[in-house]
Each structure stands twice: as structure tokens, then as C-alpha cells.
Amino acid sequence: MAALNLTTLNLPHLPPNSHNVHIAVLKEIRNAEHLRSQLLAGNDDYEYAFIDASNIISTKHILVAVFKALRGVVEGSDGGPGGLRTRNVHSEIVFSLSPNNNISESFTRFGIVDKTRNLIAIKVEVLTADRTTPTTSLSADAVRQFLATTVEFGESLPFTDEALYGVSDLETVQQRYKYLAINKEVGVVGKAGIKGRQGKKKSADVAQNTSGIGDAQKQKWGEGGEDIQKDLEVWVIGAMVMKIVG
Amino acid sequence: MVGSCMTFSDLEILAALSIRSLPWGGGNLMFPTLKYVYLLHTPSSPPPPAPPITITMSDPTPIKTLIKQGAEAHLYRTTFLTPSHPALLKHRPSKAYRHPILDARLTKHRCLSEARLLVRMRRELDRSRIISVGERGGGGVTVPAVYFVDEARGEIYMEWITGQTLREVLDQALLHTTPLTSSPPACPSTQQDLLYLMTRIGSAIAAMHAVHVIHGDLTTSNIMIRAPPPGAPGDGELVLIDFGLGAVSASDEDMAVDLYVLERAFISTHPRAEEMFKEVLVGYEKGMGKKGAQVMRRLAEVRFRGRKRSMLG
Numbered sequence A: 001m002a003a004l005n006l007t008t009l010n011l012p013h014l015p016p017n018s019h020n021v022h023i024a025v026l027k028e029i030r031n032a033e034h035l036r037s038q039l040l041a042g043n044d045d046y047e048y049a050f051i052d053a054s055n056i057i058s059t060k061h062i063l064v065a066v067f068k069a070l071r072g073v074v075e076g077s078d079g080g081p082g083g084l085r086t087r088n089v090h091s092e093i094v095f096s097l098s099p100n101n102n103i104s105e106s107f108t109r110f111g112i113v114d115k116t117r118n119l120i121a122i123k124v125e126v127l128t129a130d131r132t133t134p135t136t137s138l139s140a141d142a143v144r145q146f147l148a149t150t151v152e153f154g155e156s157l158p159f160t161d162e163a164l165y166g167v168s169d170l171e172t173v174q175q176r177y178k179y180l181a182i183n184k185e186v187g188v189v190g191k192a193g194i195k196g197r198q199g200k201k202k203s204a205d206v207a208q209n210t211s212g213i214g215d216a217q218k219q220k221w222g223e224g225g226e227d228i229q230k231d232l233e234v235w236v237i238g239a240m241v242m243k244i245v246g
Numbered sequence B: 001m002v003g004s005c006m007t008f009s010d011l012e013i014l015a016a017l018s019i020r021s022l023p024w025g026g027g028n029l030m031f032p033t034l035k036y037v038y039l040l041h042t043p044s045s046p047p048p049p050a051p052p053i054t055i056t057m058s059d060p061t062p063i064k065t066l067i068k069q070g071a072e073a074h075l076y077r078t079t080f081l082t083p084s085h086p087a088l089l090k091h092r093p094s095k096a097y098r099h100p101i102l103d104a105r106l107t108k109h110r111c112l113s114e115a116r117l118l119v120r121m122r123r124e125l126d127r128s129r130i131i132s133v134g135e136r137g138g139g140g141v142t143v144p145a146v147y148f149v150d151e152a153r154g155e156i157y158m159e160w161i162t163g164q165t166l167r168e169v170l171d172q173a174l175l176h177t178t179p180l181t182s183s184p185p186a187c188p189s190t191q192q193d194l195l196y197l198m199t200r201i202g203s204a205i206a207a208m209h210a211v212h213v214i215h216g217d218l219t220t221s222n223i224m225i226r227a228p229p230p231g232a233p234g235d236g237e238l239v240l241i242d243f244g245l246g247a248v249s250a251s252d253e254d255m256a257v258d259l260y261v262l263e264r265a266f267i268s269t270h271p272r273a274e275e276m277f278k279e280v281l282v283g284y285e286k287g288m289g290k291k292g293a294q295v296m297r298r299l300a301e302v303r304f305r306g307r308k309r310s311m312l313g
């Protein structure tokens, strides 16, 4: 069994110890068709949020979707608002990525498709009232073992912005969230972004970005690329949270 | 399959400890790089497969500090998604004196309408060229990024703005006769700086109106000046906040009323603030281009109506 990076985390602003989220980023997968068919067949073992990584720009992008879905199940269960629009928390994560309310479209756009090469696999364990794992099959080890034996992948990447940036397709992201179209109105995205941008360049967040993604972003967008990438992330998160794109 | 392994709670504590000790990220929009705790699981039986790595990140109980309590909303400083990422939580609690159904509807409406306007405006301002206001460079205009909305609960999570409100800046600048010994980062130190700030505010409002957004409650507490990062040259970015009463409109009248509301807010702050507001209008008219004069004429009418109304009592 190949080595597999699995990130396990808790998100704030949910009841403490109410859940664990397990995330793996798997590069160059070879059996997307199989995974998708099992998912469609309703095989419970395959109940994961399987996301095509080309649609994703950052860890926050993913985490906002997970948070949104979890607010539905975890908060909904203790009487508060919430509830799911789709079958389960995993399909809800995929739907949460969508900038509109079309559920079936959200699966074909953001979920795994037959030609998916790079995969983000997410398993959520919702813990019971006594805050213990409901079944051992959901523990981190079980998730790791399942993914390692079921997904045929080339490489397991860590769940970091750098790794996701490497497998994301910014053109696709812009299409999905209708961002390129908007930028086209004012000209080439890079240039439009850079022109009036002197004021923003010195903002705190730019100085903060020490992750080394900067160089890659510059290559993609030209000078000032980090700012454009950030604008895109802000829009993507706002659009998916508000379901604002028709 | 897995031999010696820490329990999950150990992991959580480890993660929490290492994460808690991190300083706040400051006024960043972009989320800082995630911090992880790595734990190697050592396999118990040979032959050893490559060791899988578990990364745990956790913040079960984020700190939530009440910073302001207005008539409409409670404002908290907190974190979002990761412990090192600061955020503002704006919560509109239910009001006991309102009919419960009406109350829930009103809360939901204000919440969604504010968040929607913020998201749209942020995009419009990002793509518009009116980003750098003023010839000194620096100090564009924006609105907080929206992170999450729970309209049923009346919550908006948004970008934390490190800086001061215009109200705070004016209070410091106009109420203190002696110069401050240690002026806060966003506070202009000279009269000239203060006047320049006013023109920039005018341009910022023009930028908002140019994308057809009406604020609806334009007061000096609803304009923030972001503190520039230490050592960075240029002026702090202007950030327009509190769009709960905002609307989309291109009408001169609506724009003029925005300006009128702000003018009243200025005048009620300090007598000298009136002369400051003239600079706001200069910046506004310049920023608005052709439409500027039209809105100015409307403003005169709105003022006149306002006076008449107050005379009639």
C-alpha cells in the first residue's frame, strides 16, 4: 500500500468535538471511472466527497465548502437551523462548491468525472452526542486504508495551498465561477488587475504571502499575480457562499 | 496495521498548543499558510510500508471577543477555519419586541442583503480601475471579503479589518487640541494629511456610487481606514462597511441622500468637521465625473428639504 497523506481536522464555530474531517489529495489517479460508478451505484463504502482538483484554488476554498455542509448536519441535528439539500454530508460538500443552486450540475462540474486526473477525497465523521466516533470504519486509519487500497494514484500530496495550486486549473476555476467573463470587460485579466493596483500592492496580506506560490502566480498572471489570485479566491468564496452566479 | 500511535486527543492538544502560540495574522485578506502538526505512525510488522502521515489541525473553541454592540448587531472578533486567520463575526440577534416571524424575516433579509452587496461590490471594486484613489498612490477602496453567511442565525463572517473608523480618526484629530504623542497608524498627523484623507473618502464614495451601490447608512462609523502594514509607504486603504441598509440604484436622489446622511454625521461630530466635509465633496465630484454635478444639485435640494422639514418641526 502506497504512503498516503491524510489531513484530519476540526473546524471552529461548530460544537466542539462534533466532527472530524479527513482530507487526502491524490495526484494522477487512474480509476476515476470506477470510483464514480461506485458512487453513483450508492455503494456506501464509497461515500466520500470526491472532488476534481482542477476546480479548486486553495485550502480555504475546500474548507469553506466543508464548513458549509457541516453547519447543515451538525447544527441541524441539535435543533438549530441547518439541514441538507442533498443526500448526505459528502454530496453536500460538492454542492457547497457550486456558485448556484443547481444540484445535479454541481456534481458534474465539481465532483469526480471519468476523466478526473487529480482528486481531493474528503470523508467527514460526524461524532455522536457523547462525542465519540460512531463506528470505527470512519476513523482516520480506516479512511487511509480505504483510499490507499481503492484509489489507484500516482502521488499523495499534502493538503496545502502549494499542493492545490499545483493541480488546479485556473481557467476552469474562472469559468466555473464566471470570473474571467467579468474581467474580460475591462481587458486582459492580468493587465486590468495590475493597472490600478499600486494602492493595493502594499496591503498587509501581500506582505504576508511567504508561501512561495508567489513565483508561480507571477508566471500565471504576470506582475501582481498574487493580488489577482487573491481577488479570485475572495470572489470564489463569496460566490459559493451566496450562490450568487446564475 | 498501526503500532505506536498517540491518541487523538493528544494530537488535538499538540495541535492546539502549537497553533495557539501563533501571533494573529494582522489585517490580511488572504488566509495565511496553514500550520500543521506532523505525526509519524510507525508500522508494527515487517516489511515496513512507507509510513503514512497524519496531519492534524484543530481549533474546537475559537476565541470570540465582543468588540461592539450596536442597536442592530453584535460584533465579535474571532477566527475562521484556522486559528491563525482572524475574522469579524456580525451577529444580528433576535429582538424580543418584534413579532417573531417578522423578526426572523427581517434578520434574514438584512443579513443576505448585506452579504450579497459586499460580495458584488468587492468584485466590482477589484475589477474597476478606481482602485488607487489620489495622486499619492496607495489607499484604494474596498469592502470586507465575505467568508460565510448563516442567515437563519443572523450571522456573517467576514474579513477582519485592522484599522480605525473615520469617526475614531476625526475624534482624535479634532477633539485633541494638542498633537498626539503616539498617533495611531491610521491617524493622519497633519492638517494637510487630514484634508487629503477627506478627498480620498469622497473618491471612495464615488467609486461605490459608480458601481450603483447606495450605502443607506453612510456615517463616519461605517467608513474604516485600514492601518498600512508597518514600514509600508502610502496611505491606508479605505474600507466601506455596514451595508445592511444598502441597495442597488443609479438614481441621483439616492446618491445625494447618501451624501446628505454623511454630511449630517460630520456636522454632528465637531464644528470644524463641516469644513472637512467640503473636501469630501471635492473628492466625490472629481471621482464621479460627469454625473458629479448632477448629484451635487440634488444634494442642494435634499438639504433644502431637510431644513424645511426641521423648520416645520
Ligand SMILES: Nc1ncnc2c1ncn2[C@@H]1O[C@H](COP(=O)(O)OP(=O)(O)O)[C@@H](O)[C@H]1O
Pocket (backbone or CB within 6 Å): B068, B069, B070, B071, B072, B073, B074, B075, B088, B090, B144, B158, B159, B160, B161, B162, B165, B221, B222, B241, B242, B243, B244
Ligand atoms: N470587518 C470589520 N473589521 C473590523 N472592525 C469592524 C468590521 N466591521 C465592523 N467593525 C467595527 O464594528 C462597528 C460596527 O459595525 P457595523 O457593521 O457598522 O454594525 P452596526 O450595524 O452595529 O453599525 C464598526 O463601526 C467598526 O468599528
Ligand SMILES: [Mg+2]
Pocket (backbone or CB within 6 Å): B221, B222, B242
Ligand atoms: Mg455601523
